[in-house]
Amino acid sequence: MNLYKKxxxxxxxxxxxxxxxxxxxxxxxxNELYTYDKGLIRSSxxxxxxxxxxxxxxxxxxxxxxxANNSYFIxxxxxxxxxxxxxxxxxxxxxxxxxxxKITGPGKLTIVPREKGPDLPFAGIxxxxxxxxxxxxxxxxxxxxxxxxSRFGGWAILGNNHGEELYVRDSEINVKAQNAAISCFxxxxxFVKCGMISPSHAVNKGGDVYKADEVTLAKEVxxxxxxxTQQPAWEVTGAVGDYVTxxxxxxxxxxxxxxxxxNREKSRWENVSFSGAQTNTLRFQVSEDMYxxxxxxxxxxxxxxxxxxxxxxxxxVAKITSQPASTVYVNSGSTAxxxxxxxGTIMNYTWQYYNQSTRNWVNLTEGxxxxxxxxxxxxxxxxxxxxxxxxxxxxxxxxxxxxxxxGTTLNVR
Numbered sequence: 001m002n003l004y005k006k007x008x009x010x011x012x013x014x015x016x017x018x019x020x021x022x023x024x025x026x027x028x029x030x031n032e033l034y035t036y037d038k039g040l041i042r043s044s045x046x047x048x049x050x051x052x053x054x055x056x057x058x059x060x061x062x063x064x065x066x067x068a069n070n071s072y073f074i075x076x077x078x079x080x081x082x083x084x085x086x087x088x089x090x091x092x093x094x095x096x097x098x099x100x101x102k103i104t105g106p107g108k109l110t111i112v113p114r115e116k117g118p119d120l121p122f123a124g125i126x127x128x129x130x131x132x133x134x135x136x137x138x139x140x141x142x143x144x145x146x147x148x149x150s151r152f153g154g155w156a157i158l159g160n161n162h163g164e165e166l167y168v169r170d171s172e173i174n175v176k177a178q179n180a181a182i183s184c185f186x187x188x189x190x191f192v193k194c195g196m197i198s199p200s201h202a203v204n205k206g207g208d209v210y211k212a213d214e215v216t217l218a219k220e221v222x223x224x225x226x227x228x229t230q231q232p233a234w235e236v237t238g239a240v241g242d243y244v245t246x247x248x249x250x251x252x253x254x255x256x257x258x259x260x261x262x263n264r265e266k267s268r269w270e271n272v273s274f275s276g277a278q279t280n281t282l283r284f285q286v287s288e289d290m291y292x293x294x295x296x297x298x299x300x301x302x303x304x305x306x307x308x309x310x311x312x313x314x315x316x317v318a319k320i321t322s323q324p325a326s327t328v329y330v331n332s333g334s335t336a337x338x339x340x341x342x343x344g345t346i347m348n349y350t351w352q353y354y355n356q357s358t359r360n361w362v363n364l365t366e367g368x369x370x371x372x373x374x375x376x377x378x379x380x381x382x383x384x385x386x387x388x389x390x391x392x393x394x395x396x397x398x399x400x401x402x403x404x405x406x407g408t409t410l411n412v413r
Contacts, residue, residue: 033059034075036068036093049089058082061089063107068093072126076101079131085109085138095125100132108139123155124175130163130187135171144177154179156221159207163187166207170194173223181221182209191223195305197252198222226305227251232297232312238286239319239403240344246282248297248309255301262294262311269296288344291316291399318344318397324408330382332412338378338391340405345398351378354390354407361392380410387412 033052034040043054049066052059057080064087066073072094079099085107094113095101103109103125111124124142127133142156156175157166165187171194175181182189186207196202199220201212209218230249238244248257259282260269271277272295274284282295297309322341330336340349351373352361364373369386371379378393380386390409396402 030077030079030099031057032077033081034077036071036073056082058084060084060086061107061109063087063089065090066092072096094123097125097127097131097133098129100134101127102134102136103138103140104136105138108141111140111142113142113144123158123177125157126155126160127158127164127166127185128160128162132165132167132187133157133159133185135166135168135173137169138171138173140171140173140175142173142175142177144175144179155183156181158183159185159187161186161207164207166190168192168194168223170225170227171223172225173221176220178219180208180217181219183217184208191305193227194223194225195301196221197224197226197302197305200302225251226255226301226307228299228307228309231310232295234310235313235315237315237317237401238290239317240286240288241319243283243285244314246295246297246312248280248299250280250299250301250307252301255299258298258300260296260298262296264292286314286316288316288397290314315401316344316397316399317401317403318342318346318395320395320403320405323406324391324393326406327409327411329411329413330380332382332384334382336380336382336410338380338393338408340376340393340395342376342395342403347396347398347400349374349376350394350396352392352394354392364391382410382412384412386410 032040041052043052049064050059050061057078059081066089068091073091075096077098081099081101083101083103085105087107089107090110092112094111113124124144125133144154144156154177156177159166161184164185166182166185166189169192184207189204189207196209199211199218202218202221203210203212203214205214209221210216211218228248229251230247232246232248236244236246257278257280259272259277261272263270274282276282293314295312295314299307299309320340320342324338324340328336328338351364353364355362364370366373369381369383378391387410390407392407393405394402
């Protein structure tokens with residue numbers, strides 16, 4: 001056997017020996033879910049801490065402490081996986097996600113990725129392969145800080161810069177990390193009804209969260225729920241010359257407010273400078289030119305989160321400055337006078353009487369016992385048929401809005 005054949009023989013023998021001695025490996029396929037203790041799992045009861053329903057792609061955490069022995073708790077290739085934290089659960093390990101995943105509450109999820117072991121987690125939550133990580137109505141606390149110089153366990157929530165996206169909605173999140181708290185989601189980081197309140201003036205840029213200098217990656221990030229707890233009324237009615245108030249409330253203390261009104265001529269929203277324009281309560285005096293103005297409030301917290309309230313429509317009505325007397329006395333055969341004065345551009349006055357039978361207000365008709373029924377001054381003949389009748393006036397302005405005077409009862413003597 002020449003040297004070449006001997007070398008080929010020994011190489012072949014070595015390869016065969018390696019194949020026989022080394023454990024076989026399996027390429028993990030799509031829609032497969034692995035755990036540190038069970039390997040590939042299907043729908044089954046997996047103990048007191050968690051359960052996986054393969055048909056709904058739902059992994060439910062039932063509370064307690066799960067120690068993944070310094071590796072990932074789950075290694076997921078399931079696209080559309082839902083992780084439901086039913087009860088408060090603490091996991092020593094990490095989440096390795098290769099498909100879009102949603103994490104939701106109501107329980108609190110605490111993750112502590114380890115820095116030593118045979119299968120070291122890069123991060124508390126590691127999203128790869130362009131997936132979308134959705135954190136919705138969740139409570140998450142991740143501490144990825146180690147004492148050594150290991151590069152593992154140094155991130156809290158990590159993408160892979162391959163189009164991964166982070167979407168956080170209505171959630172409370174606290175994350176601390178050795179290297180970066182939230183990083184490498186170049187598909188975008190999006191917040192709805194929540195946002196970063198720490199560090200101060202943090203910057204969400206290019207899929208990374210930086211400190212205010214836009215250079216230093218933030219190692220601690222706090223995300224809090226932020227939403228409008230009290231919307232302004234859909235419509236506020238204001239009489240010309242009167243003051244009206246609009247109010248809004250937000251979920252975070254020390255929020256900043258800026259009221260705006262919609263400029264119809266310029267088709268844009270503009271800041272107002274009325275009293276309280278930069279507080280949660282706006283107050284101003286109504287003028288006739290404010291007809292159909294719309295208001296809203298922009299609420300910010302630390303310059304990081306911004307909310308916009310619902311619109312509030314201003315309905316401008318005439319202001320009744322002089323009411324008819326509550327009771328008018330007149331001798332039988334004489335004529336009583338009921339009058340009203342109002343501010344604003346008035347389109348018409350309509351006097352009405354109260355029908356006791358139908359319990360409705362009815363417009364008066366000119367003639368007979370009544371005259372000037374469409375003016376600010378009503379004339380009523382005093383007799384047995386008008387005694388005890390209750391009257392009022394409907395005052396309609398140029399915008400088509402109507403206000404009513406108080407009722408007046410005619411007493412014929």
